[in-house]
Amino acid sequence: MDLSSNLMGIPLKNPLILSSGPMSRSGEMMIKALDAGAAAVVTETILNEIRPNVRPRMFNRGQGLQNIRLYSEFSLEEWEREIAMVKERGGILIANILAHSPSEMAFLGRTVESYGADALELGVSSPHGEGLAVLGSDPENLYELVKTVAQSVNIPVMVKLSPYVNNLAALAKAAQLGGAKGISAINTVRSIMGVDIDQMVPLLPTYGGYSGEPIRPIGLGAVATICQTVDLSVSGIGGISKFNHLLEYLMLGADSCQLQSALIFHGFSVISEILSELESWLEDKNFSSLEQIRGKALSRLKSFDEIILEPKIAVNKRDCPLPDCTLCTDSCTFSALSKNQKGLVDIDSSVCTGCGLCVSICPRLCFDMQ
Amino acid sequence: MPNIREVAQKAGVSVATVSRVLNHPERVSPNTKELIEKVMKEMDFSPNVFARSLNLKKSNTLALIIPDILNPQYMEIARGVERVAHEKGYNLLLCNTEKDLKKEQNYIRMLIEKKIDGIILAFTLLQQEDFDEIQRRNIPLILFGQNILKKNISSVYSDFKEGAFLAVNHLIQRGFRRIAYVCGEKDQLENRDKTLGYVDALLGSGLNICEDLMIEGSDDIDSGYLAALKLLKLNPLPDAVFVGNDLMAIGIIDALKNEGKRIPEDISVIGYDNIRMASLIEPKLTSVSWPVYKMGLISARILIDEVEKPDEEVETQNIFLSPKLKIRKSCGHENRVSEIFDLK
Numbered sequence: 117m118d119l120s121s122n123l124m125g126i127p128l129k130n131p132l133i134l135s136s137g138p139m140s141r142s143g144e145m146m147i148k149a150l151d152a153g154a155a156a157v158v159t160e161t162i163l164n165e166i167r168p169n170v171r172p173r174m175f176n177r178g179q180g181l182q183n184i185r186l187y188s189e190f191s192l193e194e195w196e197r198e199i200a201m202v203k204e205r206g207g208i209l210i211a212n213i214l215a216h217s218p219s220e221m222a223f224l225g226r227t228v229e230s231y232g233a234d235a236l237e238l239g240v241s242s243p244h245g246e247g248l249a250v251l252g253s254d255p256e257n258l259y260e261l262v263k264t265v266a267q268s269v270n271i272p273v274m275v276k277l278s279p280y281v282n283n284l285a286a287l288a289k290a291a292q293l294g295g296a297k298g299i300s301a302i303n304t305v306r307s308i309m310g311v312d313i314d315q316m317v318p319l320l321p322t323y324g325g326y327s328g329e330p331i332r333p334i335g336l337g338a339v340a341t342i343c344q345t346v347d348l349s350v351s352g353i354g355g356i357s358k359f360n361h362l363l364e365y366l367m368l369g370a371d372s373c374q375l376q377s378a379l380i381f382h383g384f385s386v387i388s389e390i391l392s393e394l395e396s397w398l399e400d401k402n403f404s405s406l407e408q409i410r411g412k413a414l415s416r417l418k419s420f421d422e423i424i425l426e427p428k429i430a431v432n433k434r435d436c437p438l439p440d441c442t443l444c445t446d447s448c449t450f451s452a453l454s455k456n457q458k459g460l461v462d463i464d465s466s467v468c469t470g471c472g473l474c475v476s477i478c479p480r481l482c483f484d485m486q
Numbered sequence: 487m488p489n490i491r492e493v494a495q496k497a498g499v500s501v502a503t504v505s506r507v508l509n510h511p512e513r514v515s516p517n518t519k520e521l522i523e524k525v526m527k528e529m530d531f532s533p534n535v536f537a538r539s540l541n542l543k544k545s546n547t548l549a550l551i552i553p554d555i556l557n558p559q560y561m562e563i564a565r566g567v568e569r570v571a572h573e574k575g576y577n578l579l580l581c582n583t584e585k586d587l588k589k590e591q592n593y594i595r596m597l598i599e600k601k602i603d604g605i606i607l608a609f610t611l612l613q614q615e616d617f618d619e620i621q622r623r624n625i626p627l628i629l630f631g632q633n634i635l636k637k638n639i640s641s642v643y644s645d646f647k648e649g650a651f652l653a654v655n656h657l658i659q660r661g662f663r664r665i666a667y668v669c670g671e672k673d674q675l676e677n678r679d680k681t682l683g684y685v686d687a688l689l690g691s692g693l694n695i696c697e698d699l700m701i702e703g704s705d706d707i708d709s710g711y712l713a714a715l716k717l718l719k720l721n722p723l724p725d726a727v728f729v730g731n732d733l734m735a736i737g738i739i740d741a742l743k744n745e746g747k748r749i750p751e752d753i754s755v756i757g758y759d760n761i762r763m764a765s766l767i768e769p770k771l772t773s774v775s776w777p778v779y780k781m782g783l784i785s786a787r788i789l790i791d792e793v794e795k796p797d798e799e800v801e802t803q804n805i806f807l808s809p810k811l812k813i814r815k816s817c818g819h820e821n822r823v824s825e826i827f828d829l830k
Contacts, residue, residue, distance in 0.1 A: 143515065164780050164783050164784055164787075165566075165777065165779060165780035165783055191569075191570075191573065192783075192787065193513075193570065193573045193574065196513045197512065197513050197514065197515055200513070200514065200515050200518070201515040201516075201517075204515055204517065204518055216777070216807060216808070217805070217806050217807050217808055218806075219803075219804060219805045219806045220784065220805050220806075220807055223784060223787075223788070223803060223805050227787070248827070249827055322826065323826065323827075
């Protein structure tokens with residue numbers, strides 16, 4: 117099976133990349149990801165000035181993950197060795213860097229290039245105190261930054277964007293205009309995980325980055341927008357833990373995907389699981405390469421005006437096997453569904469407006485639209 | 487005995503990698519280091535220490551020249567430079583000029599005699615002929631601090647005019663109109679830049695420049711205290727004061743409190759540098775921050791790069807880092823979120 121992909125002109129054996137985060141904090145960790153099958157790795161964010169990590173800094177209780185520190189604790193000097201380890205292993209390494217002015221970013225880029233990095237990812241959209249508001253959400257600033265960096269290095273530059281903006285398309289264009297060869301999206305989403313209501317304190321002491329399963333729809337939306345805006349190598353990020361998630365990103369136009377949170381929760385073996393399930397799925401569907409599925413769903417994404425109005429309503433596809441389940445009747449905002457004495461669902465076709473919620477909410481797929 | 491090239495060939499690595507194992511083993515991955523050391527042992531290779539020192543022609547010492555050893559801002563530069571120098575195996579000489587050109591020139595002569603590997607000049611007073619002399623000796627040089635770019639000399643700098651403009655503009659936005667300015671010694675280029683920023687911000691908002699409101703201090707706490715006493719003699723009193731550095735601002739706050747004034751209710755104070763103490767004094771001091779420690783790190787990184795690279799590979803780098811406002815209570819409290827995120 118041909119899983120080969122491409123990252124800004126760098127050939128990849130498959131589309132899976134370890135994204136920037138705690139799991140890529142060292143050469144040793146990145147090599148583990150490569151051993152598990154990752155086609156490339158992105159370093160944890162490398163800075164000129166490191167600051168010690170706060171404790172605690174990560175939180176999960178079901179749902180997604182909040183992290184309030186996302187930068188490397190290794191100095192720039194120490195990264196020379198960590199990067200060399202990955203390069204000696206033959207790995208493709210993308211250095212994620214963050215600085216606060218174009219010239220500083222260019223300096224960091226040149227330095228990690230001299231250490232052997234194959235590409236740069238500009239971490240301009242970190243949800244923390246620094247970055248997002250000034251660097252990662254202003255197209256003019258972003259253009260200047262990307263241009264300065266792209267002109268000072270000989271390796272391809274990609275820009276990591278956040279969905280926490282209202283001008284994603286303009287930012288993607290600015291990055292392209294500045295000379296970026298790729299865009300990765302999305303960065304973690306600025307968040308507060310919750311409040312301890314007894315103590316009346318936030319669960320973590322400052323705003324953090326939210327990642328994992330819950331942000332996948334946000335990531336898919338952002339990637340589709342970027343792919344519809346620019347013709348660059350796009351790396352999809354956000355909530356990927358299964359092969360079908362990866363396929364969703366690819367079908368919406370991504371060339372590669374990055375993952376992190378799933379590996380934090382379940383270990384590097386997730387990578388090999390995704391890859392083997394991806395191969396099986398492609399084989400089952402008689403596809404021979406990823407090129408056959410790339411962007412296929414993107415081309416079917418419509419504007420609101422283009423959606424044809426059809427008088428569809430919900431119909432029973434099969435009898436409900438769960439007499440006590442009331443998911444569909446409770447959530448039918450038009451009160452078109454009711455359970456009869458046999459525990460089966462009656463649909464009042466004169467009331468149903470065809471919203472479709474019952475079709476997706478039913479765990480046993482009992483509904484269809486006609 | 488085999489030479490380094492033969493070792494590299496047998497180990498299947500580059501000469502540079504073998505050289506790194508010898509000179510900077512910490513920069514080589516453990517596996518490679520082990521392999522090369524094994525090959526060296528097998529081939530009975532030992533580096534010729536005498537030849538190495540001849541070859542390196544280095545004193546392994548860098549110098550940092552700063553204007554005032556008592557100002558914590560300059561010690562932050564030293565902290566950054568020292569950190570990188572130590573990690574890369576260099577010694578560091580710290581020279582304190584006390585803002586005296588003669589003393590600075592003496593230091594330069596001494597450093598040249600000591601065959602220093604490279605020099606970082608922070609807020610230098612040196613003249614063109616001094617630069618020419620250093621460059622004639624082919625000693626790598628980094629200019630730190632001011633916005634003075636020189637051909638073929640790398641620099642790491644901030645913009646003090648922009649920083650002052652940010653500070654004074656912030657005061658104007660807060661509604662203050664009678665804004666005093668306590669500046670540092672006018673000989674220092676960065677202080678002249680701050681004055682330009684003060685003037686620009688006032689004129690840009692249609693306010694007048696009033697000589698009475700501008701007082702010169704000497705960048706330390708005592709001169710700030712004395713400047714505040716002068717300000718208090720003005721009638722009407724200024725409603726806010728922009729201070730050229732945090733040390734003077736601390737002196738001013740002390741004097742104002744002693745004279746029974748409340749900050750920020752009676753008079754607001756804004757400083758420059760965002761030193762550690764700014765967030766500890768009461769009221770916490772709003773200040774202009776510039777990443778001085780980081781600039782120290784970057785200066786040392788560029789300098790060591792220039793020391794270690796062959797001359798023809800060295801490229802002049804000018805790294806600019808912009809100043810930012812750190813808003814605290816000494817000018818009245820605005821929105822708290824701006825203390826957490828950098829807002830544009």
